[in-house]
Amino acid sequence: MLKNLSIILLLFVAHQAFSQFNSIEFRKELASVHVVKSTEFKQEAKKSVIHPFSQKELPMEKELKLASLPLDDFSLTSGFGYRSDPFSGKTKFHRGIDLKTKRSKVLSMLHGTVMSVGNDPILGIFIKVQHGNYESIYGHLSQPFVTKGERVLPGSILGISGSTGRATGDHLHLSIKKGKEYVNPVLFIQLILRLSTKEEAITYLSKP
Known part of the structure; x- marks a missing residue:
């Protein structure tokens, strides 16, 4: 009887340990999932990337003026x-x-x-x-x-x-x-x- 009780207790402790282990692993997964912030950061970084000038935006591509008014407003x-x-x-x-x-x-x-x-x-x-x-x-x-x-x-x-x-x-x-x-x-x-x-x-x- 005592032996059976010991086996049951051992199984109970093992079960609890297994559950605790799973919860630890689950928290670890949460911690790793938390790294999603780095993905968000990359996405934000992509938004702030300075794209190269298009040909129209390059100063050297601007059409050369032949003449100009002497003032912008007069x-x-x-x-x-x-x-x-x-x-x-x-x-x-x-x-x-x-x-x-x-x-x-x-x-x-x-x-x-x-x-x-x-x-x-x-x-x-x-x-x-x-x-x-x-x-x-x-x-x-x-x-x-x-x-x-x-x-x-x-x-x-x-x-x-x-x-x-x-x-x-x-x-x-x-x-x-x-x-x-x-x-x-x-x-x-x-x-x-x-x-x-x-x-x-x-x-x-x-x-x-």
Whole structure:
């Protein structure tokens, strides 16, 4: 009887031990399953992977500009030709156009070379850029970003607009010269924006 009781007790303990062993193994499996966080981490990491640029996004693939407007945003306040001088009231010839803006980036309209950067009592801080037979002049700047001899592209930042020199407020004075003759900047801008190829631009800018 005692022997049978011992066998039953032994079986009971073995059964309990087996159950405990199983529960330990089960907890171990849970612990290993807990590693699923690393999978989640990988999934999150995949979301944050920086994908390579597509061809359209690569800077070198961008289409080269042939021409640019002198400002991103502006309004014409004074045209080319005779006008009433805002200081003296006398009729004088205005050798450019005035574009109203406020501390804006001034952009080169064409490929060219900076011929001079200076400060004039009337024109204020100015920049002159040579484009073939044409020269563009940007006046009343608050600060220049280029130096003499520097090569620029259409859209290159030349400086920041301002009200230096003789000016009634923040604006950009823009003049265009062909040789020694001043031409209407509005007509010039309209023409250069119609150019479709580099060869066409070179031909136009090289005309005597």
